[in-house]
């Protein structure tokens with residue numbers, strides 16, 4: 409694991425505050441790898457020495473069971489649950505490792521809901537969430553597309569977005585990708601992509617780049633929707649009919665932002681890949697990319713940065729980050745789950761929380 413400390417944000421926005429960031433961590437679906445990656449992360453050397461408090465929301469019993477199961481496994485380094493601060497949410501559900509179901513969904517929902525309530529009450533500055541299974545939430549009667557939507561609903565915000573942030577270990581360039589649409593069927597995507605939605609996401613992204621990352625003159629790349637960005641209307645009309653006019657208008661309204669024309673989606677990711685891997689070509693990377701739908705944005709993110717990208721919810725009244733992967737039911741309880749993306753999620757949460765505290 410080669411993790412570089414902090415510096416996702418520009419030096420302009422570094423915190424001036426001396427007050428300690430308070431971070432809530434949820435263990436996610438207890439049938440998945442959440443307990444393992446949280447305990448591994450809390451023992452990681454990159455977190456030691458941070459002027460931060462960590463509080464874990466979850467069932468103490470599952471944390472203890474994971475610790476007991478894995479503590480002698482190949483010299484794994486994990487925090488002892490007895491040594492960490494835990495808000496014990498005992499759901500009395502019978503969990504089977506590797507099987508996400510109604511019981512595991514009810515439990516993971518309860519952990520997150522409690523963490524949100526305490527954060528909205530002012531007890532925490534940020535929430536780092538381990539992964540949940542949306543299907544398990546559904547089985548437990550919680551009809552949300554994901555954790556993001558619950559966070560937004562409880563916070564009473566409509567203007568929010570899913571931004572993936574990954575810092576290259578090769579070049580230090582930071583790869584940021586906002587998804588315009590997220591967890592919807594592919595057949596719904598073009599119905600939900602409207603000029604209003606894209607304008608809202610662009611503005612949300614510009615504000616987050618400024619407020620969270622200290623970037624005053626952002627360079628933002630926008631993906632097309634259709635193959636070849638529509639090939640002048642021959643392969644789809646959205647780019648011609650409204651996306652390009654919207655971008656032209658946006659540029660006039662925001663002369664500080666440098667926004668591209670719709671880039672053909674198949675070539676959009678060539679420059680970020682160069683900026684990620686080659687220090688001499690890091691300048692080719694933009695400050696952020698706006699992808700039109702889930703897999704258009706997340707295939708390149710996970711190809712380049714699966715072990716370190718962070719899922720960040722922007723637009724909330726508090727900081728929320730999460731690893732970029734899911735519950736990994738296929739490997740839970742085996743001791744092989746990589747905590748790197750969770751460690752990055754914690755480091756980014758601390759950094760963003762400090763930025764907000766310094767700005768307030």
Ligand SMILES: NC(=O)C1=CN([C@@H]2O[C@H](COP(=O)(O)OP(=O)(O)OC[C@H]3O[C@@H](n4cnc5c(N)ncnc54)[C@H](O)[C@@H]3O)[C@@H](O)[C@H]2O)C=CC1
Nearest residue numbers: 538539540541542543730732733734735736738739745746
């Ligand atoms: N932030 C969140 O809460 C997310 C939740 N999910 C949920 O996770 C569940 C499973 O989704 P999948 O598509 O299977 O994706 P996944 O990310 O859970 O697993 C995909 C593959 O990557 C491996 N993998 C994932 N994380 C790993 C880690 N830390 N270390 C080593 N290997 C790892 C898994 O073993 C599996 O082979 C779904 O129910 C989905 O809703 C998926 C993505 C994000």
Ligand SMILES: NCC(=O)COP(=O)(O)O
Nearest residue numbers: 553554555556557719730
């Ligand atoms: N693919 C990203 C993802 O599933 C994250 O969902 P969320 O639970 O953070 O809303």
